[in-house]
Amino acid sequence: MTTPPLGRTTPVKGFLAVLSLLLAVTVWVVGLLDSLSRPSVAPALSLQQQEMALLAGSALPDPLRSLLVGSDPAATLRDALREIPLDRLDDRQRLLLASLEADSDKRRLVLAPPLGSPDLQPLQRALVDDTQSAQLSVSERDLLADPKADPLLRELSCLALGGTTVDCRQQAIARAVARRLVLAELLPLLALVLGAGLLLRHLWLLWRGGINPWPMLTAPPLTLVDMVLLVAGGFVVLGEVLLPLVVSPVTAALSRGLAPPLSQAVSVLLGYAALALPPLVIIRQQLKGVDPATRPEFGWLQWRLRPAGTSVIQGGRAWLMVMPPVVFTGWLMGRLLGDQGGSNPLLELVLRSQDPLALILLATTAIVLAPLFEETVFRGVLLPVLVRYLGRGWGVFLSGLVFAVAHLSIGELPPLLVLGLGLALLRLSSGRLLPCVVMHAFWNGATFLNLILLGG
Structure with missing residues (x-):
């Protein structure tokens, strides 16, 4: 030097x-x-991955579905949203949770126990009953009025209103989200595996005096x-x-x-x-x-x-x-x-x-x-x-x-x-x-x- x-x-x-x-x-x-x-971005990333898994699940091949999505992505997302205090959920997340909590049979509300919060019951009734829509806030009504802007919310609210999977699911969007999810999950994993191999090789050469x-x-x-x-x-x-x-x-x-x-x-x-x-x-x-x-x-x-x-x-x-x-x-x-x-x-x-x-x-x-x-x-x-x-x-x-x-x-x-x-x-x-x-x-x-x- x-x-x-x-x-x-x-x-x-x-x-x-x-x-x-x-x-x-x-x-x-x-x-x-x-x-x-200061909040961490990790919870937001985790929620984003769970939303993508739910939306993309039907478009993934079986081996990738079990690896990237799990057995019940809807329950996983619902449980993650339940862990967040209700006053910290934004309007979109409240609608997502209400849709996930609600199941409909001929527009009759059935609450999936255990209910995340009693405060969600009016929102769920408004979601499945047009006569109760006044209970939604302006921003919540705007979110539901433009379903194309939020495919996951459209799918879940459609199912909550009694629609079938065929009617509610948008396969083209599911395939696009599936491609992004595969890249987001597998590229870092591939880099980690390759990096671990290079690191072990470097340490071996260092030990043998080959550096x-x-x-x-x-x-x-x-x-x-x-x-x-x-x-x-x-x-x-x-x-x-x-x-x-x-x-x-x-x-x-x-x-x-x-x-x-x-x-x-x-x-x-x-x-x-x-x-x-x-x-x-x-x-x-x-x-x-x-x-x-x-x-x-x-x-x-x-x-x-x-x-x-x-x-x-x-x-x-x-x-x-x-x-x-x-x-x-x-x-x-x-x-x-x-x-x-x-x-x-x-x-x-x-x-x-x-x-x-x-x-x-x-x-x-x-x-x-x-x-x-x-x-x-x-x-x-x-x-x-x-x-x-x-x-x-x-x-x-x-x-x-x-x-x-x-x-x-x-x-x-x-x-x-x-x-x-x-x-x-x-x-x-x-x-x-x-x-x-x-x-x-x-x-x-x-x-x-x-x-x-x-x-x-």
Whole structure:
């Protein structure tokens, strides 16, 4: 590892670093504690999968039906909706539950015991009896008035009104949903199996000494104080706290008059750009005064864009290999501590959005901007400097920990830490930054694709 001359730490610089660190720790502690009250996207994803299973069950072949749908998807969805307090169900979910609870014989209501709540009885009677429809809210009547907009609600309400399966089921829609469900369930499973095989092979080669030595790591000529100013001062204080105060009115003005999904997507894109700007400016200023003669062949960040194909292969393979430990960590934390909440709000936006332009903007943020910016800061600058001062082991761990904490989610912190460790090891083993960006983009892109398949 090269050791270029280090930057000089002045008293003012040291004072700003200490102040930035104190403010950043405060922001991070408050953000992590706040994440405990922020809802998780996991329950919404689970409900979405159960709805798709019920709608797609008839269009799946028998082997896949037993694997993906189960023996009674209607009962599974009904039980899941029953577990949610009635005052937290939206109008659509209340209609779904009422339809699932009700069975009709010549328009005579029969309640399937045990009834989820006595408060649902007027809704069920209104659902099966036109004379009681005034008991429905305006939004509930709108949902039932346009059955094409919600195939599952149309099918269940049709069955509750006494219709036959042939009359109520829309096979073309069921087949389309079945294809999405198969992709959403089997693609991640295939990636996990392939990743586990690659990981075991890599560990075997490592044990047998068949892995090539890692290349020499080139670190930017920066100090630990510079890293505090970059991460605590630029990323947290300026990027997360101060600059959003300036950008928020501009974002509100630009998104005024847009539909809610598109308006939220514009806010996310501009907000992330504002977050990324201060750290990137700080990196540029920190490296601006370095003697050009000490600059390594591929630059201080070691992007090494060519050959690009090798970066894609390295990033894709590393993404597959890191999936099993990340998924296992998330599963283990769920079993030990339960759902801690705190999911990234962008996940919910993608899951619920129906606007193609909004999805494009969200994809640009998640798959392009986030990998480029985060890898530049955490693996391009922070990791090499930490490794130079603290050694390889501590450098990998602390850079991964900072990466995980920066996402401000206690529930997602352990899996993100494992992901950060995998990205750091890829940076060290490849000697390049571009494979890390590719791996990060693959990770975010796979999550995005799964939300798209389950959404709508």
